[in-house]
Amino acid sequence: MASSSEAEILRVSQVIRDRWKVKSKIGGGGFGEIYEATDLQNHNECVAIKVESSKATKQVLKMEVAVLRRLQGKRHACKFYGCGRNDEFNYLVMSLQGKNLADLRRETPRQCFSLSTSIRIAHQILEGIREIHSIGFLHRDIKPSNFAMGRSTSNQRTVYMLDFGLARQFLNQKGEMRSPRSAAGFRGTVRYAAVTAHKNKEMGRQDDLWSLFYMLTEFIQGSLPWRKIKDKDEVGRMKENVDLNALLEDCPLELHQFAIHLKSLGYIDTPDYDYLERLLSQVERENGFTMDEPFDWEINYENLPGAKRNQNGNASARLKSHTTAMINRPLDDRNRALETQAPLTMGEDDDEQTNGPQAAALIPLDGLNGGISQEVVAPPKIEKPKYKRHEFMKPKYGTVNLDVISAVNARLAAVGMDDEEENNDVEANFNLPSSVLRPQTAVESSASLRTGKPKSSDKTTKSNRSITLSINSRYKKRMTPVTDTTNAQADDMSGNARTALTLLSKWHSSFENSSEDVEGMNNQEGDRSNKDGSARNIIYGRLSAAFTPLSRNSNETTSPGGTSSSRLSPMTVHKQSTTINQNSPSNGGGRQSRSTSRDQKGSVQRTASVGAAPSSTSIITHFKNLVSSFNPRNNRATSVEPNNSSEVSYGLASSGGIRVSPSVTNAKVAARVIAPADEEKEARRQRRLRRRSSDVNLAMCGRDDLQSPESPRVTAIVQKSVVTTNSPSIVRLRDNGSDEQFKIPLEDNKPILFCRRKRYQFLNFPRATTKS
Numbered sequence: 001m002a003s004s005s006e007a008e009i010l011r012v013s014q015v016i017r018d019r020w021k022v023k024s025k026i027g028g029g030g031f032g033e034i035y036e037a038t039d040l041q042n043h044n045e046c047v048a049i050k051v052e053s054s055k056a057t058k059q060v061l062k063m064e065v066a067v068l069r070r071l072q073g074k075r076h077a078c079k080f081y082g083c084g085r086n087d088e089f090n091y092l093v094m095s096l097q098g099k100n101l102a103d104l105r106r107e108t109p110r111q112c113f114s115l116s117t118s119i120r121i122a123h124q125i126l127e128g129i130r131e132i133h134s135i136g137f138l139h140r141d142i143k144p145s146n147f148a149m150g151r152s153t154s155n156q157r158t159v160y161m162l163d164f165g166l167a168r169q170f171l172n173q174k175g176e177m178r179s180p181r182s183a184a185g186f187r188g189t190v191r192y193a194a195v196t197a198h199k200n201k202e203m204g205r206q207d208d209l210w211s212l213f214y215m216l217t218e219f220i221q222g223s224l225p226w227r228k229i230k231d232k233d234e235v236g237r238m239k240e241n242v243d244l245n246a247l248l249e250d251c252p253l254e255l256h257q258f259a260i261h262l263k264s265l266g267y268i269d270t271p272d273y274d275y276l277e278r279l280l281s282q283v284e285r286e287n288g289f290t291m292d293e294p295f296d297w298e299i300n301y302e303n304l305p306g307a308k309r310n311q312n313g314n315a316s317a318r319l320k321s322h323t324t325a326m327i328n329r330p331l332d333d334r335n336r337a338l339e340t341q342a343p344l345t346m347g348e349d350d351d352e353q354t355n356g357p358q359a360a361a362l363i364p365l366d367g368l369n370g371g372i373s374q375e376v377v378a379p380p381k382i383e384k385p386k387y388k389r390h391e392f393m394k395p396k397y398g399t400v401n402l403d404v405i406s407a408v409n410a411r412l413a414a415v416g417m418d419d420e421e422e423n424n425d426v427e428a429n430f431n432l433p434s435s436v437l438r439p440q441t442a443v444e445s446s447a448s449l450r451t452g453k454p455k456s457s458d459k460t461t462k463s464n465r466s467i468t469l470s471i472n473s474r475y476k477k478r479m480t481p482v483t484d485t486t487n488a489q490a491d492d493m494s495g496n497a498r499t500a501l502t503l504l505s506k507w508h509s510s511f512e513n514s515s516e517d518v519e520g521m522n523n524q525e526g527d528r529s530n531k532d533g534s535a536r537n538i539i540y541g542r543l544s545a546a547f548t549p550l551s552r553n554s555n556e557t558t559s560p561g562g563t564s565s566s567r568l569s570p571m572t573v574h575k576q577s578t579t580i581n582q583n584s585p586s587n588g589g590g591r592q593s594r595s596t597s598r599d600q601k602g603s604v605q606r607t608a609s610v611g612a613a614p615s616s617t618s619i620i621t622h623f624k625n626l627v628s629s630f631n632p633r634n635n636r637a638t639s640v641e642p643n644n645s646s647e648v649s650y651g652l653a654s655s656g657g658i659r660v661s662p663s664v665t666n667a668k669v670a671a672r673v674i675a676p677a678d679e680e681k682e683a684r685r686q687r688r689l690r691r692r693s694s695d696v697n698l699a700m701c702g703r704d705d706l707q708s709p710e711s712p713r714v715t716a717i718v719q720k721s722v723v724t725t726n727s728p729s730i731v732r733l734r735d736n737g738s739d740e741q742f743k744i745p746l747e748d749n750k751p752i753l754f755c756r757r758k759r760y761q762f763l764n765f766p767r768a769t770t771k772s
């Protein structure tokens with residue numbers, strides 16, 4: 001509404017139409033106030049009453065009533081109980097729902113939802129949008145606070161669409177498209193509005209879907225790039241020019257496809273809702289999300305180590321933020337409106353209220369005094385904001401699998417990492433909610449990490465410190481965005497012995513977002529300014545494995561450098577020596593890492609006769625790619641092309657043997673983390689680093705285990721040593737059998753595989769026990 005004074009429109013205990021008794025105010029936005037009330041004529045059932053001052057310059061409740069009535073019977077619409085008006089206000093009574101999605105997101109410890117929750121919620125929102133479009137209306141203000149979860153046990157997992165105040169009929173009474181106006185004015189909320197709205201053009205069905213797309217991105221990523229930009233036009237420009245690859249970093253490929261479909265649509269076009277639903281279903285299916293798994297808010301955040309419940313989740317904070325919007329938002333003050341994320345209405349759109357077929361669709365409001373005409377009053381004085389903007393965009397903690405990384409880092413910091421002191425493995429367990437990490441087996445409820453120097457009996461493992469970390473397959477796509485098209489392809493899906501290509505890639509490109517996160521090989525001290533041990537953790541080898549079975553036929557070769565086949569990476573020079581034995585047993589964990597190393601060696605020996613000599617030219621070529629993939633300056637330029645492959649690009653062939661199940665499709669990630677306890681240890685570590693390899697462990701597992709409990713889950717570790725040397729431009733690759741040295745054209749001594757961990761320092765684990 002144009003404004004309301006701080007006095008509320010309804011009083012507690014006020015009874016409307018002898019039926020609805022006001023209990024409390026539960027919200028207020030740009031256009032109205034929402035109260036909880038009880039229905040005295042229906043067993044005191046709780047209802048929501050939305051009221052709008054009859055003096056408001058922009059009356060939107062009529063539209064709400066019209067749309068809500070037409071939506072009756074649809075899954076994502078509130079029940080309509082009644083409406084009316086009197087001298088003071090117009091009102092709409094509907095079923096009471098639970099918290100809205102904006103509040104729920106703010107209550108999460110990281111201000112973002114897990115991929116599972118995000119996708120499943122988006123799926124329901126898409127259905128809701130489809131429903132409103134099916135009755136001939138656009139919503140035009142799709143945003144998280146306009147969706148609420150159900151409140152009763154029977155509907156608490158259903159998303160309800162709210163607030164049809166800015167809706168517009170796009171079909172005329174004959175069911176034909178209304179012709180678009182040349183200048184329509186801005187409608188919606190700046191953060192989520194489609195570019196069409198920013199351009200003041202007539203919005204179409206695709207624009208509601210664009211808003212859903214921005215919402216979904218925000219759910220997953222925790223924020224949108226324009227969250228702090230106040231200028232509406234600037235936000236519009238940013239949206240128009242946004243690099244989808246950057247925006248959707250680590251998101252499932254299907255989101256790219258979602259956006260690509262929307263881009264292809266104009267006002268007149270009917271979106272392919274089925275296709276969009278299929279995309280979301282695909283993400284759900286591929287990641288093993290099930291409808292009955294809990295949403296993030298159904299998990300007790302307090303059980304998460306180090307996680308604090310956000311204070312803004314309580315009712316009064318919700319109320320406050322909405323009240324702010326309601327009190328302070330002048331209709332034409334775009335900055336302030338943006339701050340509160342209340343809908344903006346700019347320009348003329350008169351036919352919304354009074355003209356055209358839409359007006360004909362409006363029902364008369366009946367009420368206490370019925371049919372009282374509205375007075376026209378001057379807009380009330382604009383008051384200063386009472387509350388500061390609620391800054392809910394906390395620093396980005398990245399996506400969900402960072403929980404795991406953070407947990408690992410914090411855990412390692414706690415257990416200490418000096419291998420001079422700890423000759424044996426350190427094993428630590430920590431609990432993570434199932435939505436964060438899929439346990440290695442269906443029944444496990446904890447993830448385990450294993451660190452430590454190999455025992456002396458273990459001759460084959462070079463790793464001095466390594467963690468094998470199982471990342472839920474559901475995050476596969478986010479961990480491994482396609483960044484190149486040189487993926488090796490599977491030539492044979494049913495062979496007994498296969499050749500595999502292991503690709504190194506960034507596995508969480510959030511680390512690469514800012515250049516200060518990345519340190520050169522010669523600059524691995526960690527953040528000395530931060531005395532907190534965990535803050536100085538360094539994650540080495542942010543690598544994921546893209547694992548693609550190649551031909552079972554070992555003599556079906558690809559020429560070194562991959563030049564003979566565009567489908568194969570240049571690094572396929574090693575492919576002959578990477579043999580997979582599908583019969584290999586597996587138990588998982590660090591122990592497995594060692595046994596696999598032994599297998600690797602055997603594998604290398606077994607296949608040595610068929611292995612082509614590696615071409616250093618091709619390796620250097622590939623390293624160039626690798627360098628650029630980890631170079632933040634080049635990163636943005638990396639092409640991300642949605643395609644069917646869920647795996648990654650930048651490749652470094654592993655010549656280690658891999659044991660995997662026949663249906664390996666997923667990658668697990670192993671990261672090497674070093675948390676120096678003090679300066680001296682750090683110096684020691686530096687020296688040691690020059691001597692030793694920093695192993696990159698790539699662990700893989702079939703994701704069949706998630707779908708079919710019977711199928712044997714096989715986990716394997718591929719080891720590749722990347723050896724630092726004194727010169728930043730020299731990197732030695734060491735396999736179990738060979739040791740090769742390459743000159744790497746590093747730019748400005750920029751690192752290849754190293755990055756400093758700065759951001760993810762919030763989890764604080766209790767000290768772990770050290771096994772000796």
Ligand SMILES: Nc1ncnc2c1ncn2[C@@H]1O[C@H](COP(=O)(O)OP(=O)(O)OP(=O)(O)O)[C@@H](O)[C@H]1O
Pocket residue numbers: 001026027028029030031032033034048050078094095096097098099100141145146147148162163164165322325341342343
């Ligand atoms: N039926 C309902 N049940 C429970 N809560 C509701 C209901 N309707 C609205 N709310 C709450 O009130 C808030 C504001 O409602 P609504 O969006 O309809 O008002 P508005 O004035 O149009 O707000 P805005 O201008 O921010 O869009 C919602 O975010 C939601 O939290």
